[in-house]
Amino acid sequence: MSLTNASPADAAQAAKSASHVLATLSADARNEALTAIHAGLAAARDDILAANARDLELARQAAADGKLSQSLVARLDLGKKGKWEDMLKGILDVRDLDDPVGRVTLRTRLDDGLELERVTCPIGVLLIIFEARPEVIANIAALAIKSGNAAILKGGKESTESFVAISRVISAALERTQVPNDAIQLVTTRDVIPELLALDQHIDLVIPRGSNDLVRYIKNTTRIPVLGHADGLCAIYLEQSADPAMAAEVIVDSKTNYPAACNSLETLVVQEAALPTLLPAVAAALAAKGVELRCDTASKAALQHVPGLNLVDAVEADYDTEFLSLTLAVKTVASLTEAVAHINAHGSHHTDCILTASREQAEQFMAAVDSAGVYWNASTRFADGTRYGFGTEVGISTNKIHSRGPVGLEGLMIYKYKLRGSGQVAAVYGEGDGKKRFLHQRLPLE
Template identity: 50%
Template structure:
């Protein structure tokens, strides 16, 4: 085992233990200091990111990954705004979830507390480092970060700025640790004594690798195969801008749609209109036989229904009814985010109830699946697992709870046997 990384993990855990008991004003003070430092060092951050982008472009990086790698002033401003929003949110720690008298002078409390140390592994997207670190501090957790090699300069500079900002706060700079080599990932995955949760953000194969090579709990999603279904009762004037936004607003995002399902009753009217709007945005369309009989597009294959393009490519399928749309989504979807466009409230409710996804939407773009847009301040990632936390993971997904039981000499034997004393079980 890499002893230097082991030492860093021990330092992060020690710092996390101290961070977890700081009051809210001190944790918020650290967030404010980080936001100010990022604002002051914008030019330094952008320059480092431009160097990363130039190197990545020269190396032939995929367009979708390149889009995620870019950190211009607008993305940076949004990340800084996210920190300020996060500071305004309530304290996720110390919430009293259960307050119950078991018997006189024997009182049970369930209280929220930090997880401990988070291990976050992510590709590109250097602004994710800002969001994750901010969420970790607000929720009282230490964090060990490993960004992709393509974002090394950006992540290094961001971490330096954040750690410098923390030097003048109550939060130890050791609560934030950056790993810089691929070899360190294997060691990180073995540190179950020091790391409480791993959140991988990357390709399907990488997430599976992480899940198969660690005893640490893993939270995350592998694919973002999102759908929109155009129902027979859809208002097409709403549907067109929603679909265009969901595909083209940021095609590299995991909440962009990859498949469009269209009810057969409106296909002849809707498909020519949406094709015109999408092709104006340079979207390559692929369709099943029914789609091809209405508009001129490439043939879609079975592989298209299970592909996350992360690019300006969209697969289209004509379906006979709502049930067929739901069946397709539940077969090929990744349980991320799926939407229906309809004016039929009963159809909408059926879709919302029966589609198995972390996010199910009615008459709006799937691009709203985001911690910042949900008012979480930011997110550490999106979870597509069924167990909570699910969907965009903000503060509430980074805390657990403890049971506090306070008595006055009681013993369990008093409450067992033939003459057992009964519990009062009175909620206070």
């Protein structure tokens, strides 16, 4: 990994050249690089966490001064909730996954001696722009190297000490491997994001990791394809037949396990028939965790008799808000149809869930809700590359093409067609007299 203050154009050109080398390396060579990175980071734990602590001290002061959000501070803390251990484990998990490069996904005999293959290959050069989240550097480095992609990373100033410390370790590790150092670059020059976003001749995909404003800015500023999501506005529909204890546990986990995460619950949609039977116990369980409920008229009326609740009258904007805190909007609907309509209109197409005992209702919900992840009786917090078995992720996508949901190795691959012939020319094939016809014979993949 290069810590570079080169011009954006020079950095991108170097990454492009390195990507051509990386794409040809064997799986063993790429895996050896990940082993070296893991060992280097494990040995440098104390130094990296000390650097992260310096970032945190400045970030907490900025938050106290109103210059930084608390959710961003939470995402910055590399020592919180086993984040360091998860980061290291993710590197080995990615290393141990099957090689995604060079997999044959189609084989067709067009004619005798003329065979077509579709083969997976890297995208090329990834640009990752991120705020806070210093673990992103290790996550991206692991996924990029394993998938044969080069990556340019540009982090926010709030995590400078952390990502410089991590980058130096990764750079030293790569020096002992076949992976070119320029294949993973951390750009340290300030105010270069507009220039990077203009380099569509060298950069093939942009992956933003940060605030809604950052993602929207990038999507509106570049010609390069963007993979990501602007909001993580996740909803749960509480249907009247749901098991009460299960419902309370899933909703509490979805909201409070990590409120600053993009897969945390932001809107609870409650069937009218469930207001007196299920909502009070759910509300009490949420209140025990310090959650404020922003209720519509019907849900607030159903909770008036429940002690210890923090109830606030909801406004329409609450149903379009990613709180990233212990605040939850509550919306009452009459039916599954209304619930789906509300979620499709107000959600961000990230991850949405139904709690119900009815398979029919669940399957209808999962078919109708237009989101990257649709769940039945499971916490929205499962929307995560590690939990899906991807090792880690470069981000979560709500795009309608290429990749949706947590994006791991598979989402960083495209494909190319390889045609092996023996001198054939297209002019002799066709439907007319004297023309040869194609065989179009499907062949086994192995």
